[in-house]
Amino acid sequence: MGKLVTLAEAVASIPSGSHLALSGFAITRCTxxxxxxxxxxxxxxxxxxxxxxxxxxxxxVGAGAVERLIYGGGSLDRFGRLACVNRGIEGGSLHAEEYSSLSIAFRYLAGALGLPFMPIRSLVGSDLLRQLQERSGADVASIKDPFTGESWLALRPLSPDVAVVQVQVSDEDGNAWIRGPRWDNAEQVRASQRTIVITERVVPGDVIRQDAEQTVIPGLFVSHVVKLPFGAHPASVYRVYDYDAAEIKRYVEATRTPEALQAYLVETVHGVPDHAAYLEKIGGQARLSELMADPGLGY
Amino acid sequence: MDLDYTTSELMAVAGARELKDGEVVAVGLGLPVVASFLAKRTHAPHMTILFELGVIDPQPVEPGVGLADPRVWYRANVLSSFVDILGSVLHHGRVDVGFLGGLETDRFGNLNTTLVGDPRGKFRHMIGSGGANDIASCARRTIIIMRQEERKLRESISFITSPGYLSGGSRRAEAGLRGGPSKVITDKAIFGFHPETRELMILSVHPGVTLDEVRSTMGFAPLVPDPVTATEPPTAEQLRLIREEIDPERMYMG
Structure with missing residues (x-):
């Protein structure tokens, strides 16, 4: 069976309670x-x-789909904070485990390489570490370097059930290119049991083979490929489209209170049957053409 | 002749002066970006600028809304990953200077970007670490740049996101951390840290600011040298570069 499916089919492959590694960074290449x-x-x-x-x-998190968040802190850059995540942490409804960027990256890397743990210099002496140690079944521990006797902090690997990665280009087998910085995406894919690739463009395998050094995600890790232009909207996709500042500001306003968020979800999510209808709702081709990236600048 | 300049411009220039040619600098967004690009265009052309998500030495032509904005990745030498930048460069020990902002700092340069209030009671969650904890833990030295208010420079902060000298003296080294904060640059003064006790110490007070104003806008008493020197003001060329080339839209400078 082919890997190329609709978004609804790919999402239907995910059972409730799964661990998802998502490819977004603040307001770029978000799923x-x-x-x-x-x-x-x-x-x-x-x-x-x-x-x-x-x-x-x-x-x-705002829609109530998330029980547990494992992350290194975050924001919507200048547009604002992660209001739903913050409200969940403050009210206790979200079980958040807070690290730093590199400590999560190292947990993915350990998962990717099949290592039992990864030593790290970060977190030591901080309240981030104290909070992580206070949790039952902590994923951090102290170890001694077997060669020097030096003390180290060790991190347990992360092994998500599914990595979901928004990319620019993929073939039907999921051999995918990520243009621009890749932050944690390569390690997320390799640490996870399987990957869903959401791609702006699907190209023939021959195109990938001509420039295979650009392939960041090998198809062998990929279970589903979804062709979905503007799949990151209102976030940006480098070299394809810019972030939609007006729509991100609307989201920031909508996440100020749970009531406003419910109205936003009804309008933007539940009130539209699929992604094509969503794109029409936010202004269709006229709006989207304004966001298209300049090929020289990349945004 | 006296030049007109804002306190933000003075802070950016003071930050730039801390950077040496040839150094590798890990930068957070805002004033550290202006300070780093200013240093690079003046006395430190061979400096290397790093952004945590995988960007080395960009040459932006427009300011961005944050590290996630492709405007700040423009014309980079390298576009890679966290493991590359925060791992192979920073964690390995190849970053000379980390440049950090924060919500709160204390007498020993510990930084909070996580929450305000009581972490076990009522609090407001803010941003968290991102790469800040990694940078504060692994860089050879860090520079903290923030506005000075009594609620921001506190005797005791709500949460240590990024370690400074912990409870002072040799505690940081004993915890197994190298480096540590070298300077705190505010809109009132430049501070350093006592070489033994690691307490915050005034190094210079900005032109037009009195020592009393510095003391009354912080929540603890800093060490004070005698006499107190004045911070060197920006030059006309530094101001021109900031206003015309680095931040013409005053996106970072407020």
């Missing part, structure tokens, strides 16, 4: 269309991880 479909399908009890908390995780 926004994916998050909206997860909410539509009523999938809940998720664990979400990413190095820097992003808009995709915040929307899922």
């Amino acid at each position: 926004m269309a994916f998050a909206r479909e997860v909410i539509r399908q009523g999938i809940r009890g998720l664990t979400v991880s990413q190095c820097v908390g992003a808009m995709d995780a915040d929307l899922l």
